[in-house]
């Protein structure tokens with residue numbers, strides 16, 4: 001499957017294996033996650049017995065790096081989530097939160113997302129200081145830009161029959177913390193297969209009081225005119241508009257409004 005138009009550089013997806021071939025760019029060795037890696041966050045861990053070596057997702061990082069992109073302190077990543085469920089649970093990424101950036105007054109980095117191919121949702125969640133957890137099902141049209149606030153943990157669920165490919169731009173330094181998800185058997189809700197309708201969300205018993213809400217992406221100031229453009233092109237050609245990803249403490253009001261109720 002040719003992804004060139006959606007990615008803004010030449011690339012092809014093999015829908016059977018989930019591998020992406022980059023044409024004219026330096027090859028990128030993906031990180032691979034297998035079912036055994038996800039066991040601590042699954043709704044039904046026993047369902048994967050004997051299948052631990054099955055590929056769940058691939059993460060390609062630092063794609064299309066140039067000296068100019070290195071100077072921005074940002075990187076461009078692609079993740080491919082394969083369409084094979086874990087028993088009744090839909091395939092997903094592990095889930096993580098972002099650590100505070102050393103230069104950002106205790107604020108962590110946001111993520112800038114775009115669904116490239118396949119069907120899927122982002123499952124976000126936020127925990128307040130008094131321990132109340134709210135989960136968010138975030139639906140976005142293919143190619144729409146999605147700005148995830150710094151305080152929102154997140155994972156991605158493949159709800160379709162094809163590999164789910166999504167792009168994101170984030171800070172180059174390692175900033176992910178998986179422990180909050182690993183320590184509580186995953187997110188506050190699990191997405192289970194539900195026939196041909198959307199996923200059925202079932203609460204994780206480790207979060208007895210959690211709620212679930214729906215959100216959609218809202219406009220991002222200064223970037224609205226580029227909404228739908230390949231994220232890599234925004235990074236390569238207009239990185240001056242992405243300062244909110246590197247200096248999030250100066251843009252807190254943007255993150256309050258980047259997602260809205262449908």
Ligand SMILES: [Fe+2]
Pocket residue numbers: 096098111154
């Ligand atoms: Fe992230």
